[in-house]
Amino acid sequence: MSLTGTPLLIGTLVAVLLTAVLIAVSWERGGRLRVVLRGVGVLAALLSVSAAALVQVNRMTEAFTLESASQPVPPAGSSPDAAEPDVEADADNARKAKTGSQIRKVTVPGKVSKLDLVMYVYLPAAYRTGKQRFPVVQAQHGFAGTPRTWLKKLQVQSALDTEIAAGRMAPTVVLFPFQTPNPTTLDTECTNLVGGPQTETFLTVDVPAYVKSKFRVRTDRAGWGLIGYSAGAYCATSLALRHPTKYAAAASLSGLAEPGITVGDGLEKTEHHVVWRLQNLPQPPVALWVGWANDETTIRRDSERIARAARPPLTVTTAVLERGGHSHAVWRQMLGPAFDWLSSHLGRPLS
The missing domain is CATH 1.10.287 (Helix Hairpins)
Structure with a gap:
């Protein structure tokens, strides 16, 4: 049950x-x-x-679920088409009959990070009918939570289908990886914990390598972006700033400026702090979208600090809702605008 x-x-x-x-x-x-x-x-x-x-x-x-972040890694050379069936397969098939999009469930082997974690993959309808290489958006979830929050609570497949069908977003492959091997008790904030999971390496090295080898996606920086809500919003912003040669843009939905955990390297208030990086290190040519609800004081404060600290070549676009707090309702309202903005800052599908 x-x-x-x-x-x-x-x-x-x-x-x-x-x-x-x-x-x-x-x-x-x-x-x-x-x-x-x-x-x-x-x-x-x-x-x-x-x-x-x-x-x-x-x-x-969805703080506690029976879903495991880890699954057996498929045999070498296997195709994502033979990946584990999605737990929402029936609902997905019903949607697919109408829109043509698909949700796949795969296990990403952590050849560098030593983490083998589950990831869901959204494939737009155009992926099945053409031979183009598609831009990629990597979507990070909150804590405690799993990628299924994107699929169930935020209804992201429907949102993506709507934006793409309306022409506001280019057909895009969207990734929903786990960012911790224990989503109910271990908050990694997408960092490499000293003596713990090397999640940053998994997300920025192992996930891109796996996706580029298994799916028809763009391999250049201009074709890759990030998005996240709550803790995943911090992840998206932080990873974009820490790895600007890999990601061109990132969207933050109600994210803080700092991890809020002890990483173990003593850099939580410096190199892992978004505002500190913007104030003390050269700003990379990355585009950020920062959204929040005005009645969420802490998130509003951090988001405004990020916007004020930005200098060229980095750019920041802000989006504000008057109320809604830290909630799925707020993030559902932000999904369309955030993905549309990301699409406008990423490269188009390549023939």
Whole structure:
């Protein structure tokens, strides 16, 4: 049973109802054990209500799922066409019949990072009908969370299909990699943790190498960009600034300017801090899109600091919603504009 599925939520709600009925029926019964039975009933009610609340919160955040970030690596030389079927295969097939786009699930072998992690791949309809090489956007998820948040909560496949069909976005391959081997307890912020997972290497070396060898994509810097929400927004901005020879543009949806974790190299407030880099290091020729909701004070402050610190050749475009906080609703509103902006700053498909 899925930890984010409707059956589990229904089960917890049924438990709440049953405990309430049992308390009502047995409240005046039990003789000398009446007080004990009442206490047990109240405790059961509290536990069932808490369980239902936790299940609903988890459905909203997907902080805990049964999906593993690691899967067996397919045999050498295998094609992505033979990759693991997506867990949302039925829904994906229904969409594919209408739009032609696909979601693939693959395992990226970490030849350099030593991390073998799952990644979802969005292929536009044009990928199946032509022989072009397509631009790539690498999409980073938040913490705690997984790439499935993009697919389910943010409904990214539908958003991409809509923008491409309307001509606001060029057909683009979009990657949704895991950025931690343990998405419920280990926040890497897309860095190389000292003594821990080398996630930055996985994302900037192993993922591009795998995708360039397995899919028809552009291999030049002009064809690669980044996007992320929440912790993934920090990842997108930081990775673009740290690897400007690999990425031309990045979009941040409600991102902070610093990782907020201990990386272990002592550089959390310097080289891993976006504003510090902009103020103290040469600014690269990268384009940034920075979006936030005005009622989210900390994110607004960091985003405004990033915009103020920008100098040519780096450019910053800002997008502000008046309210919405740190939420999927805000990020869904930002998806179309952010992907359209990225497409306008990346190279087009190559024949």
